[in-house]
Amino acid sequence: MTDADLGQALPLPTPSIELQTRLATRRSAPAQALGAPGPSPAEIERILTLGARSPDHGKLFPWRFVVMGPQSRAALAEALLPHAARQPDPGKARKVLTKLTAPPLTILVISAPVDSAKPVWEQELSAGAVCMNLEHAANAFGYSASWITDWYSYDPQALELLGVTSRERVAGFIHIGTLAESPLERPRPDLSTLVVHRP
Numbered sequence: 001m002t003d004a005d006l007g008q009a010l011p012l013p014t015p016s017i018e019l020q021t022r023l024a025t026r027r028s029a030p031a032q033a034l035g036a037p038g039p040s041p042a043e044i045e046r047i048l049t050l051g052a053r054s055p056d057h058g059k060l061f062p063w064r065f066v067v068m069g070p071q072s073r074a075a076l077a078e079a080l081l082p083h084a085a086r087q088p089d090p091g092k093a094r095k096v097l098t099k100l101t102a103p104p105l106t107i108l109v110i111s112a113p114v115d116s117a118k119p120v121w122e123q124e125l126s127a128g129a130v131c132m133n134l135e136h137a138a139n140a141f142g143y144s145a146s147w148i149t150d151w152y153s154y155d156p157q158a159l160e161l162l163g164v165t166s167r168e169r170v171a172g173f174i175h176i177g178t179l180a181e182s183p184l185e186r187p188r189p190d191l192s193t194l195v196v197h198r199p
Contacts, residue, residue: 022136022139022140026135026136026139027183027185027186028135028145028146028147028183029144029145029146029175029177029179029183030146030183031099031102031103031146031148031173031175032098032099032102033102033179033180033181034102034103034104034144034145034146034175034176034177034178034179035102035103035104035177035178035179035180036104036177036178037104037177037178038103038104038105038143038176038177038178039104039105039138039141039143039176043141044067044105046137046141047107047134047137047138047141047176048065048067048107048134050133050134050136050137050140051065051107051130051131051133051134051137052130052133053133054126054129054130054132054133055126055129056123056126057118057122057123057125057126058117058118060114060117060118060123060126062111062112062113062114062117062123062124062126062127063109063110063111063112063126063127063130063171064109064110064112065107065108065109065110066107066108066110066162066163067105067106067107067108068105068106068107068108069104069105070101070104073100073101073106074100074101076100076161076162077097077098077100077101079161080097080100080152080158080161081094081097083152083155083157083158083161084097084151086155087151087155093151096150096151097152099146099148099150099173099175100173102175102177103146103175103176103177104176104177104178105175105176105177106173106174106175106176107134107173107174107176108162108170108172108173108174109127109130109131109134109170109171109172109173109174110127110162110164110168110169110170110171111123111124111127111168111169111170111171112127112165112167112168113167113168115167124169124171127169127171128171128172130171131147131171131172131174132147134147134174135147135174138174138176143176143177143178144176144177144178144179144183145174145175145176146174146175147172147173147174147175148172148173148175149170149172149173150173153170153172153173154170
């Protein structure tokens with residue numbers, strides 16, 4: 001977007017069976033099952049651009065991205081191994097590190113609230129919206145995606161390795177790649193138990 005784009009009228013929504021179908025069949029992928037090919041540099045840039053078109057509660061942009069390729073994630077997984085030993089279930093903590101090393105690409109979304117602006121909760125919700133839009137954008141390019149956190153998103157020493165400051169939080173690791181097989185449908189909510197209609 002350039003300054004010349006600001007203030008231009010955007011198209012109004014139009015009915016789209018394709019978009020409805022994509023949303024109706026959206027499914028998170030197992031991170032360990034994501035393989036090559038992954039997005040090209042140009043596709044990554046476009047995915048980030050689309051993901052950033054999320055509600056941000058006052059043009060605060062209260063989040064940031066870390067684009068992680070195979071080398072940086074392998075180094076991170078290696079550095080996290082000693083910290084996995086401190087977790088309640090060290091074996092499981094080590095095992096989930098394969099989620100970091102299997103996919104071709106990971107986008108780390110960090111919630112970075114702007115001090116003294118809107119309520120922090122709203123800014124954190126904005127980071128969550130970005131995570132979901134990144135998944136949608138990856139799907140639009142024909143890739144599968146997995147939005148996860150795991151223990152290293154909350155461990156203080158692990159957060160230091162990730163470069164997350166004390167005022168920031170990990171919103172999610174968005175792993176992106178290609179599945180060899182179609183994912184299976186999983187249980188979905190019974191809306192009759194969750195929705196109230198009021199005239």
